[in-house]
Amino acid sequence: xxxxxxxxxxxxxxxxxxxxxxxxxxxxxxxxxxxxxxxxxxxxxxxxxxxxxxxxxxxxxxxxxxxxxxxxxxxxxxxxxxxxxxxxxxxxxxxxxxxxxxxxxxxxxxxxxxxxxxxxxxxxxxxxxxxxxxxxxxx
Amino acid sequence: xxxxxxxxxxxxxxxxxxxxxxxxxxxxxxxxxxxxxxxxxxxxxxxxxxxxxxxxxxxxxxxxxxxxxxxxxxxxxxxxxxxxxxxxxxxxxxxxxxxxxxxxxxxxxxxxxxxxxxxxxxxxxxxxxxxxxxxxxxxxxxxxxxxxxxxxxxxxxxxxxxxxxxxxxxxxxxxxxxxxxxxxxxxxxxxxxxxxxxxxxxxxxxxxxxxxxxxxxxxxxxxxxxxxxxxxxxxxxxxxxxxxxxxxxxxxxxxxxxxxxxxxxxxxxxxxxxxxxxxxxxxxxxxxxxxxxxxxxxxxxxxxxxxxxxxxxxxxxxxxxxxxxxxxxxxxxxxxxxxxxxxxxxxxxxxxxxxxxxxxxxxxxxxxxxxxxxxxxxxxxxxxxxxxxxxxxxxxxxxxxxxxxxxxxxxxxxxxxxxxxxxxxxxxxxxxxxxxxxxxxxxxxxxxxxxxxxxxxxxxxxxxxxxxxxxxxxxxxxxxxxxxxxxxxxxxxxxxxxxxxxxxxxxx
Numbered sequence: 001x002x003x004x005x006x007x008x009x010x011x012x013x014x015x016x017x018x019x020x021x022x023x024x025x026x027x028x029x030x031x032x033x034x035x036x037x038x039x040x041x042x043x044x045x046x047x048x049x050x051x052x053x054x055x056x057x058x059x060x061x062x063x064x065x066x067x068x069x070x071x072x073x074x075x076x077x078x079x080x081x082x083x084x085x086x087x088x089x090x091x092x093x094x095x096x097x098x099x100x101x102x103x104x105x106x107x108x109x110x111x112x113x114x115x116x117x118x119x120x121x122x123x124x125x126x127x128x129x130x131x132x133x134x135x136x137x138x139x
Numbered sequence: 140x141x142x143x144x145x146x147x148x149x150x151x152x153x154x155x156x157x158x159x160x161x162x163x164x165x166x167x168x169x170x171x172x173x174x175x176x177x178x179x180x181x182x183x184x185x186x187x188x189x190x191x192x193x194x195x196x197x198x199x200x201x202x203x204x205x206x207x208x209x210x211x212x213x214x215x216x217x218x219x220x221x222x223x224x225x226x227x228x229x230x231x232x233x234x235x236x237x238x239x240x241x242x243x244x245x246x247x248x249x250x251x252x253x254x255x256x257x258x259x260x261x262x263x264x265x266x267x268x269x270x271x272x273x274x275x276x277x278x279x280x281x282x283x284x285x286x287x288x289x290x291x292x293x294x295x296x297x298x299x300x301x302x303x304x305x306x307x308x309x310x311x312x313x314x315x316x317x318x319x320x321x322x323x324x325x326x327x328x329x330x331x332x333x334x335x336x337x338x339x340x341x342x343x344x345x346x347x348x349x350x351x352x353x354x355x356x357x358x359x360x361x362x363x364x365x366x367x368x369x370x371x372x373x374x375x376x377x378x379x380x381x382x383x384x385x386x387x388x389x390x391x392x393x394x395x396x397x398x399x400x401x402x403x404x405x406x407x408x409x410x411x412x413x414x415x416x417x418x419x420x421x422x423x424x425x426x427x428x429x430x431x432x433x434x435x436x437x438x439x440x441x442x443x444x445x446x447x448x449x450x451x452x453x454x455x456x457x458x459x460x461x462x463x464x465x466x467x468x469x470x471x472x473x474x475x476x477x478x479x480x481x482x483x484x485x486x487x488x489x490x491x492x493x494x495x496x497x498x499x500x501x502x503x504x505x506x507x508x509x510x511x512x513x514x515x516x517x518x519x520x521x522x523x524x525x526x527x528x529x530x531x532x533x534x535x536x537x538x539x540x541x542x543x544x545x546x547x548x549x550x551x552x553x554x555x556x557x558x559x560x561x562x563x564x565x566x567x568x569x570x571x572x573x574x575x576x577x578x579x580x581x582x583x584x585x586x587x588x589x590x591x592x593x594x595x596x597x598x599x600x601x602x603x604x605x606x607x608x609x610x611x612x613x614x615x616x617x618x619x620x621x622x623x624x625x626x627x628x629x630x631x632x633x634x635x636x637x638x639x640x641x642x643x644x645x646x647x
Contacts, residue, residue, distance in 0.1 A: 091168070092158070092244040093269060094184055098191070099175075102183045106174045118182035122190040 006074070009052055017049040021111045028138060036128075036135035043131040050104055061126040063104070067097035105130075114138060141420050144307035144478050145458040145534065148206035149237045149299055153196045154229055156243035156250055157185025157214045168245060185214060192242040192265060199292040203481070204303045208232060215247060226254060233258050237306060238299070241265065248275045252282070261285035261302070266292050301635040304478040308640070309342030311474055314415075314424040317465065318350040318437065324430030324465035329574060329619030331467050336576045341640060343471070346422050350429060354439050357414040374421050376414055384409045391553075397542030397593060400553055404444060405543060408553035411443070412450035419459065426474060427454060430465035446552035448525040456483045456528035456538075463526060463621070468572040472579075472623040476570055479632045482533050484623040485557075487524035487600055489569060489582070491612045492516065504598045509590045518608040520584060522569070522624055523591065523600025527557035531626060544595050559589030559601035567603055568629040569622035571615075578643045580618035581633045582611055611647040618645075 024042050027033035048057055051070035060066055105121055108114075108130070114137035116124075124130050159181040165171065174180050193210045200207065209232070213225045229239070239258070241251060242265040252275075255262055262279060263286070264272050272288035279286035289295040315321065323330035337343045352373070355365035360375035376384070388406040392398055398405075419427055429447055440446055447463070454461035460477055462470035469486050476484050493500040499507040499516060505523070510516055525546055529538035539557060546552030569582045584603035591598030605611045615622075630646055637644035 091269075092184060092188055093267070094188060098184065098187045102180055102187060103174055105183060106177070106179060109179075116183075118179065119186055121183045122186040 013049045013052050017046055017107075018111070020046040020049065024112065036132040039131040039135055040128060043134060044127045046108065047104065047127055047130070050107060051100065061128055063101050063125060063127065063130065064097050066127075067100040067104075070100060071096045108134065112138065141416075141425055141459060142310070142423075143425055143458050144311055144460070144474060145481070147303065147307050147310055147478075149204055149303045149306060150208055150235050151196070151200065151205045151238045151240050151299075152208040152229075152232070152236045153193055153210040153240045153242070155185075155189035155192050155210065155212050156241070156247045157181070157189060157212070158216070158244060158246060159185060159214050160217045162217075182214070186212075188242070195265075195292070196240060199296075200299070201296045204296065204299045208236060213250075215250065219246070219249075221250065221253065225250070226257060229254055230258055233260070236260055238263055238302065242268070244271065248278060251275055252278055255279050255284050255286070256282070259284065261287070263287040263289070263295065266290065266295055297632060298635055300479055301632060301639045304475050304636055305341075305639045307474065307478045308471075311342075311426055312344045312346060312422075312424040313426040313428065313467075313470065314346055314348060314419050314422050315427075315465070315467075316348050316350045316353045316429040316434075318430060318433040320433075321347060323467075325432040326430070326464045327466040327468075327621075329468065329621075330465070331471075331572070331576055332574050333576075334467065337467075337471065340576055341471075346424055348418060348422065350434050351437070351439075353414065353418060353429070354434075354437075354443065356418065357410055357443060357445075374417055376410060376417075380413055380417070381410075384413050387413070391543065394538070394541070395543045396540050397544075397556070399542075399544045399593075400550065404545065404551050405449075405553045407443060407445040407551060408449040411445040411447055412453050415447070415450050415461075416454065416459075419454075426460045426470060428462040428465050428467060428470050431463060433465070440552075441547075444551035446525075446546045446554075448546050449553040449555065451486070451526040452528040452555045455486075455526070456530035456534075458483070458534055462486055463524065466619075466621050468574060468619055469621040469623055471572050472570045475636060476568075476623050476625050476629070476633070479636060480625050480627060480629055481535065482625045482627070483528045483530035484625045485522070485524070485527045485531060486621055486623045487522045487526070488597070488620055489520060489522050489571075489615065489622040489624075490620070491608050492519035492521055492602065504594070504596075505590065510588060510602065513587050513602070515604075518605050519587065519602050520582075520605050520608065520611065521590075521600060521602055522567075522622070523597060524621075525554040525597045525599055527555055527599060529555065529557075531557065542592060544593065546596050548595060554596075554599065556592050556599050557589075558592040559586055560592075561589070562586045562601070562626065563588065565626055566628050567601075567624050567626055568633070569624040570633055571618045571622045572642075573618045576642070578618070578645060579633060579637050580615055580622070581630050581644055581646045582615065582622060583628065583630055583647075605647065607647070614645050614647045 020042050051066055124133050159178055163176040189212050211229050239262045266289045276286045276288045352367045355367050356373055356375045364370045365373050388409045451461040451463055460473040473484050529541050542556035543553055546554050563586050565586050571580045584605045586601050586603050588602040590600055634644045
């Protein structure tokens with residue numbers, strides 16, 4: 001796979017994730033989304049798009065496992081860029097999965113205009129946890 | 140209740156120190172892309188890292204060794220301040236802490252150093268700490284404090300077993316029952332030169348009971364009291380104890396695959412054990428020894444129809460170290476090796492098998508007939524006594540098969556027997572403290588043959604092959620006769636313990 005292929009994938013994924021966010025905001029506005037379980041599906045799709053994963057991973061709810069699948073997927077697409085993209089830049093000993101999870105949380109915060117408490121985010125381990133955390137901020 | 144050393148745990152307190160930058164910037168120690176440079180990223184990542192560290196500590200540290208205390212999470216920022224409340228938070232339960240267990244990245248070692256200087260307790264760094272392992276360990280050690288870092292969690296667990304054993308020594312209280320000299324007995328002149336040294340150096344306490352008073356208490360007490368304590372209420376065996384003694388006796392007989400003793404004779408030895416264990420509890424001790432020739436020559440053991448061999452076997456398999464012959468160098472060896480390995484040791488005479496014209500030179504009850512079937516008789520050693528036990532494979536393992544024969548030819552003095560021919564090919568490790576309490580001998584070998592299973596007295600043991608018999612012998616002679624033996628290879632563990640308690644370890 002070429003450099004262009006990963007870039008294209010990233011752009012497509014960004015647009016798809018934005019579309020999910022737009023859907024969430026619309027659902028909140030219309031009253032269609034009334035609880036965190038109503039959000040669950042959308043959150044799952046959002047994560048899959050951010051992680052460049054497809055429908056095959058729809059059943060995987062562990063954020064750690066999804067991050068690891070994402071790293072593996074990126075390495076297949078373009079190993080060198082994937083390493084640059086996913087590896088943490090700090091000296092803290094963080095794993096790629098940790099780095100991806102934190103960046104995901106920051107992205108969803110920004111996209112939905114919410115703010116998680118940092119001392120609570122480590123407890124968000126699944127997409128269901130994430131849906132609940134998002135709902136608690138939005139309601 | 141007897142507070143056993145095996146139940147002592149090392150209290151370990153995990154501490155995580157995160158770093159949250161206050162501003163977005165890159166520089167000579169900070170680099171990243173986009174969100175990675177934000178304070179929010181740092182804060183969330185710190186919590187991810189601390190969660191991972193605390194979970195690893197909980198799942199990867201051996202729970203038999205470690206009691207994890209409430210973990211501490213701290214953050215510092217790039218103003219590089221030292222917050223007093225952070226030091227107070229880390230030190231909250233300091234009196235209970237045996238080891239602080241830290242995880243942190245770059246630019247937090249100053250907090251680490253100051254904390255160690257304040258509390259003066261041992262510290263360790265998480266395995267896989269990258270540069271921080273060598274960087275900070277050297278900083279602490281060069282200031283004269285204890286600090287440890289490890290390549291793997293397995294190595295950490297191994298080392299923590301050594302530190303736990305060091306703590307066990309401080310919580311060891313030995314009940315000694317001398318008749319004459321309270322420092323050594325007639326068959327253990329290779330004993331510690333000064334018992335007080337053990338208290339000063341390792342924290343072990345010694346409590347004494349007169350041997351005659353102990354022997355008196357192994358019988359129900361008459362109206363007049365014991366001969367040694369007339370008119371005074373003591374801790375004699377009573378009718379309820381006798382029922383329990385016979386219960387234990389019948390269980391021993393039922394479980395034995397071979398028994399050549401009468402029930403009442405076995406019960407006499409169980410009575411001796413029961414008395415000793417009762418007194419260990421009364422005196423709030425957790426280890427024991429009593430001399431052999433000194434007490435034997437009173438003729439009272441002959442009258443009572445018991446020896447203390449069965450007592451030593453049963454106590455050792457219950458993780459209450461108990462040494463023959465008032466040999467305190469062996470007692471200390473039993474304490475450390477049982478706690479390091481989780482196995483009940485076998486204390487015995489350890490002596491080389493000398494050859495002349497290619498044949499074994501007979502010694503005591505042992506001769507070349509014992510070695511029938513053993514092709515190579517070079518570099519052999521003999522380990523023998525009368526106190527094997529049923530938990531030599533581990534306190535948590537199933538009891539091993541055993542027999543019962545008498546120590547005395549007249550039929551008293553129950554001894555447990557183990558057929559070491561079932562363990563041919565297995566590695567063994569043994570150890571013994573030197574009388575100066577500054578050195579530990581560690582020997583290793585491989586079992587080639589068992590001996591004396593169905594015989595009486597101190598004939599029960601094994602022949603084992605060492606790498607170099609001459610080297611083993613000339614090193615052993617600086618330490619003494621008896622060693623305490625366990626199955627398995629534990630030379631490294633004993634070396635780690637030696638470093639932890641400040642003694643030289645000599646390996647053969």
